[in-house]
Amino acid sequence: MVTNMKDIFLQVGSTRDGTNPYCAIAKKYGYFSVLIEKEELINYQSKNYSIEFNEVITILTPEKPEAIIEAYRARGYNDNPKVILAGFEAYNSSAFILKNLLNSVGDNPFVPLDKYEQRKIISGKINQPWFYSFSSLKELREKNIAHDYPFIIKPIDGGGGLGVHLVKNHHERNCVIDELDNTKNYGGRDFSGFLVEEYIDGTEFSIQGVVEKGTVKVLTCCQKVITKEITGSVCGFHESGHVAFTEGNYFDLFDSFAQRCCDVFSYNNGAFHIDLIIKDDELYFIEMGFRISGMGVTSLVKIITGNDWAEEAFLLAASDKRNESTISKKVSFVSGRLRLQTEAQVAYAYQWSKKNSRGDLVMSNFIKDEESKMDKVLKSDLRRHANTLATFTLDGEKKDDIIQVFKKILHLDSDLSLSGLNHV
16 A cells, blocks of 8 residues: 655656656646556566656556546555646547546536547537538448548548548548558557548647646747658648747737637646648647647747747646746747658768757657557557657757758748648
8 A cells, every 4th residue: 555655746657759848837837747658668668768757557548537646546555646647649538537537527517529529519500611520430441521632531530640541433442441541549448439531731739838827828839840651542740840929920820819719628727739720711620638748748838938848748738836936938049859750861860950050959769669569559659659760859040941941851842832741
C-alpha cells in the first residue's frame, strides 16, 4: 500500500515525440508522476531515451478508464490523482472519463468528441466541409456518395494523419478502402468508423490555446506543412511541420473562431488545438483537439511567446493560479519546425543552415528497430511517429519565407502549393 504520498499526477499515454512535457512540470511543482501505457510502447521507447516518470504502469487497454483504475489501485494507490492528463491523443477521451469517474466534476462532465460527433454538433453553427459517416468499411464500399470526386476518406478516431486519404475516382476509392482494411488504429485497435468529407483546396492552419471558465486565450497559430504519401493508387498525407505566428491578417479571426468552437462544444477549461482550412478568405472547421498538440508544437509556442503551453494546461487541470502576464504575448517574428525523414533532407538542411548561419538541426535519438515495426500493437505508432531522422527549427520575420525554405528541404516542386494538401 502506498501511504504518505504527495499530490499525484497521472498521465494516460506517453507522448510519441519523446518529450513528455507534463512530467517535467509535475516534478517542478512537487507532484509524484505516474504514467499509464501499453507495455510494447514502453519497451520500445525505453530503447531510445529515459522515461522520467516516478512510476510506469503498463496495461493492455489504456483507452479503457476502468482498466486504468484497476491497475492504479492494484499498485497500492488509494488517493486519487490530483491531475489527470493525456500524453497522447488516442487516450484523451480515456483521461477525461477517468477524471470524471475519480473526481467530482459537476452534473455535465465534459468528454472529448470524435470527428463525427464534432461535425454533427457544429452543423448549422460553424462552417465546415460536407460530410458523411460510415460505421464500417463494408458500408463505405457499398453505399453511393452523393457528391463528385475528389473527396477525403478518414477514420473518425484516428490522429496525426493516420488513415487520411485523398480520393479522386472510384478506383482510388476502392484502393483506399483496401488500405484502410489493413490499417489499425494506434495500439492495434480497430477504427470505430469513417468519414467521407468534401476536399477543400485551401491552406490548413491550427490554433493553439487555452480556455478558462469559458474564455478563450489563443497563444499562437500555425500554418501546417503537409506532404503527400503516394503508394500505388493510394494518396495519404504526412504532417511534416508547422510554422507558428502571433500576428497577421488571420490572427484576430482565429481568436473569435476558437471562442465559437469552445462555446459550441461547451468546453470551458483546458488546452485545445483546432485544425481549419482557409480558402478564399473563408474558414472551414476540420476538427478540434481538447489537449495540447504533439509534434513539438509546444516548443514553437514557447519560442515566440514565452508561454509554456503544457504548463498552462497542467495548472488549469490542477485548478492552480497561472501567470496571466505571459498569456498571448504577441511578437513580430515567426518560428517553424520541420521533421526530416530522409538523409537527403537532413543533408540539405545542414548545408542550408551552414550557408545561411541560421536554423537549428537536431538529430533524432530514435533507434531503427525493424522487429518493433512488425509488432501489430506498434505498427501504426511507428509508421506515423518513428521515421523522423532529425528536426529543423528556423526563426524569421515572415511566415512565407520559412515555408519556402521548408519546401526546398522537402524537395517539393516550386510550383506545388502546400495549400490543398490538407484535412489531416
